[in-house]
Amino acid sequence: MKLFCLQENLKNALNIVEKATGQNPTLPILSNLFLEAENSQLKISATNLEIGIVTWIPSKTEEKGEVCIQ
Numbered sequence: 695m696k697l698f699c700l701q702e703n704l705k706n707a708l709n710i711v712e713k714a715t716g717q718n719p720t721l722p723i724l725s726n727l728f729l730e731a732e733n734s735q736l737k738i739s740a741t742n743l744e745i746g747i748v749t750w751i752p753s754k755t756e757e758k759g760e761v762c763i764q
Contacts, residue, residue, distance in 0.1 A: 696731075711749055714740040727739070727763050728761075729761050730760040731753065731757070732758050737749075737750050
């Protein structure tokens with residue numbers, strides 16, 4: 695995955711989506727954020743199995759891909 699986006703857009707999106715993460719010792723993946731680069735946008739999502747938040751920001755995507763980050 696390789697992309698370019700504005701730092702301020704990324705920061706704002708991460709602050710919004712991280713509100714859906716939680717501390718779940720039996721499912722540690724729920725404390726991660728899922729990033730998916732496709733076409734001309736970056737999709738950022740998270741869930742705690744009760745609520746989920748998804749947002750998109752514009753980006754210049756050179757290589758499509760997806761990753762979970764903590």
